[in-house]
Amino acid sequence: MKIKTLYLVWAFIVLIISHGCKTKDNNTNSIEGKVEALLSEMTIEEKIGQMNQYNGFWDVTGPAPSGGDAKMKYEHIKKGWVGSMLNVRGAKQVREIQKLAVEGSRLGIPILFGLDVIHGYKTIAPIPLAEAASWDLKAIKKSARTAAIEASAIGINWTFAPMVDVSRDARWGRVMEGSGEDPYLGAKIGIARIKGFQGKDLSAPNTIAACAKHFAGYGFAEAGRDYNTVDIGTSTLYNIILPPFKAAVENNVKTIMNSFNILNGIPSTGNASLMRDILKDEWGFKGFVISDWASIAEMTQHGFSKDLKDAAEVAVKAGCDMDMESYGYIKYLAELVKAGKVDEKLIDDAARRILRVKFELGLFDDPYKYCNEEREKELIYHKDHMEAALDMARKSIVLLKNEKQLLPLKKNQKKIAVIGALAADKNSPLGSWRIGSDDNTAVSVIEGLKNHKVSFSYAKGANLVIEQPTFTTVVKINKTDKSGFPEAVKLAQSSEVVIMVLGEHGFQTGEGRSRTDLGLPGVQQELLEAVYKVNRNIVLVLMNGRPLTITWADEHIPAIVEAWQLGTQTGNAVAQVLFGDYNPSGKLTMSFPRSVGQVPIYYNHYSTGRGNNVEGNVFWSHYIDESNSPLYPFGYGLSYSKFDYSNLTIDDTDKNKIKVSVTVTNSSKTAGEEVTQLYIHDRTASVARPVKELKGFKKYRLAPDESKTITFELGPKELGFYNNNGKFIVEKGDFDVMVGSNSQSGLKGEFTL
Numbered sequence: 001m002k003i004k005t006l007y008l009v010w011a012f013i014v015l016i017i018s019h020g021c022k023t024k025d026n027n028t029n030s031i032e033g034k035v036e037a038l039l040s041e042m043t044i045e046e047k048i049g050q051m052n053q054y055n056g057f058w059d060v061t062g063p064a065p066s067g068g069d070a071k072m073k074y075e076h077i078k079k080g081w082v083g084s085m086l087n088v089r090g091a092k093q094v095r096e097i098q099k100l101a102v103e104g105s106r107l108g109i110p111i112l113f114g115l116d117v118i119h120g121y122k123t124i125a126p127i128p129l130a131e132a133a134s135w136d137l138k139a140i141k142k143s144a145r146t147a148a149i150e151a152s153a154i155g156i157n158w159t160f161a162p163m164v165d166v167s168r169d170a171r172w173g174r175v176m177e178g179s180g181e182d183p184y185l186g187a188k189i190g191i192a193r194i195k196g197f198q199g200k201d202l203s204a205p206n207t208i209a210a211c212a213k214h215f216a217g218y219g220f221a222e223a224g225r226d227y228n229t230v231d232i233g234t235s236t237l238y239n240i241i242l243p244p245f246k247a248a249v250e251n252n253v254k255t256i257m258n259s260f261n262i263l264n265g266i267p268s269t270g271n272a273s274l275m276r277d278i279l280k281d282e283w284g285f286k287g288f289v290i291s292d293w294a295s296i297a298e299m300t301q302h303g304f305s306k307d308l309k310d311a312a313e314v315a316v317k318a319g320c321d322m323d324m325e326s327y328g329y330i331k332y333l334a335e336l337v338k339a340g341k342v343d344e345k346l347i348d349d350a351a352r353r354i355l356r357v358k359f360e361l362g363l364f365d366d367p368y369k370y371c372n373e374e375r376e377k378e379l380i381y382h383k384d385h386m387e388a389a390l391d392m393a394r395k396s397i398v399l400l401k402n403e404k405q406l407l408p409l410k411k412n413q414k415k416i417a418v419i420g421a422l423a424a425d426k427n428s429p430l431g432s433w434r435i436g437s438d439d440n441t442a443v444s445v446i447e448g449l450k451n452h453k454v455s456f457s458y459a460k461g462a463n464l465v466i467e468q469p470t471f472t473t474v475v476k477i478n479k480t481d482k483s484g485f486p487e488a489v490k491l492a493q494s495s496e497v498v499i500m501v502l503g504e505h506g507f508q509t510g511e512g513r514s515r516t517d518l519g520l521p522g523v524q525q526e527l528l529e530a531v532y533k534v535n536r537n538i539v540l541v542l543m544n545g546r547p548l549t550i551t552w553a554d555e556h557i558p559a560i561v562e563a564w565q566l567g568t569q570t571g572n573a574v575a576q577v578l579f580g581d582y583n584p585s586g587k588l589t590m591s592f593p594r595s596v597g598q599v600p601i602y603y604n605h606y607s608t609g610r611g612n613n614v615e616g617n618v619f620w621s622h623y624i625d626e627s628n629s630p631l632y633p634f635g636y637g638l639s640y641s642k643f644d645y646s647n648l649t650i651d652d653t654d655k656n657k658i659k660v661s662v663t664v665t666n667s668s669k670t671a672g673e674e675v676t677q678l679y680i681h682d683r684t685a686s687v688a689r690p691v692k693e694l695k696g697f698k699k700y701r702l703a704p705d706e707s708k709t710i711t712f713e714l715g716p717k718e719l720g721f722y723n724n725n726g727k728f729i730v731e732k733g734d735f736d737v738m739v740g741s742n743s744q745s746g747l748k749g750e751f752t753l
């Protein structure tokens, strides 16, 4: 349609408004007014078109779409039947498709372009589980801001992040994408990411809409097997799973994405209690809900819907506003409305929510604001982004063990050996959700050591994979080829210290990547033991996307550094920590199990009726072949400094503001950062409460010999909980308090509410 005609249509709409047509908000300057005016002009097909999201034409992040094709999608765009596209990227491509919609369709409604910018677009930040280990909300927000700047420079105005699924099961591949096992920390980190993506002004050209996902319960898949059944109690749903989503809604997240799973017998995508009762009615969510990839269609596989038409009816009634790649809405909703099976008001509500976000993004003022090829060239891989990625990476590293202060290493240390395929890998460190990045753009560990002017010799020891995997292929791990062992062992034998870089390939975690064994994959454990036989002076650098059962390493290896998948700046961050230019400050946000048989294992567990070991009695909650405790607990991480805790005080005179303070002293000669954590235990309640719950944390820096008083305040928000009717309550009674540097040890006190 020519611009002129379009302008006339637009003028006509404005004319109608100015004559006070019946809209919810006659103020045509307000977004609500504009939404109502536009809605009143739309046909039922055009409204349903807003609820339809198609995948781009060459990139799938799910099973390749059956049916539908580029030609059909182009036709639908011209008809105004496509509200959003995903996986299209590059300012040029986006502009081309946007032009088709804005100039080709009757009303010229701009398209939303979504992409999984999970931890960076081109400049890749550490995986979210690593970022979470920094406990540094400012750095995490900045990391999301950087991702938004790069993504918006290539035409994206919506990211499918942050993933705020709490999970306690390291077998699940997507633990890399979340913030770990705790809802309180998960909520704070989710908010930081949303603020980073959405900024203060969503209409700015470098801010993008965020999406809290996957609503809800996805991280509790049975046996850690992705997409598996979720069957949980009300208390877990309300007290563990929902709080990060509620926090996201309270902090203005613009979209929510359904989860694939069935939740207590009802697929989340068709779950009215989740989307209508809780999300939209109780929490007052004003944004829109998008399905996950084909999750509407998958309700038939769940045995919940008869066919796609039935699934479309169920999903729209349950509150799912946009259909990602099921083609269900575009195929059947108009027919269902005409047949009186679906009330057009539901279509209006969904379209209204989607249009509102488009107006808030400023897309109607300038549909091409995100398609500036000059900005794309100027901002991608910008040096500021590299600096932010490096800062985030080094803050995400967790020091797990450092016997005899083997670390930090000295640069002039003689004969350093570096061993392990991952040490030279420039792809794995980018993690699995690097859909926009370029291959081999990570600074590898050996490159980082060279940048750090460290002299060393390198031997691979063994391949980790048999062939390079991709986002959609199954990883083939080398389980037999040890031909590189002799060279590595010989090098280790003649070296003073050995840096071994072992762990998982980047595509061994992420979606569709569950594992039943949490040990070092392939022949890496054998390589570690072979090197250990000839040289015990080993620094183990782990590169992984989930907690691993590194029990043998913990018993034998003097220094262990958790380096996750740290993104583009991996090698530089690892070098800075190994050689002391950065004092590690990370703390785990997921418990590391001793054995996979302990999983799910988490710190905020219930006490059970037999939590204690009665002397000589087997009748208590335990294993006969393993301890109950994790190898490394939630909140654990060492430093090159030494932090001592003293002087815990609790002032509970004001029951609405209980003050807890502690003195922390850096009794070392090295400046460093500490994360002081506060845990409570509600001893007796109408619904049993966990043995401890994180309800406060502070990260701060202490110079050598410096002391600081750290204070916390506890109010109803921290002391209350959801009962089994989903009601938030605060009960009087006795509470234990623990303040320290991890979830297992600290100074203890108590108060009465």
Ligand code: GLC
Residues within 6 Å of the ligand: 061, 062, 086, 116, 160, 213, 292, 293, 511
């Ligand atoms: C995937 C993921 C979801 C992602 C979506 C679009 O299947 O489950 O997290 O945002 O599809 O790529």
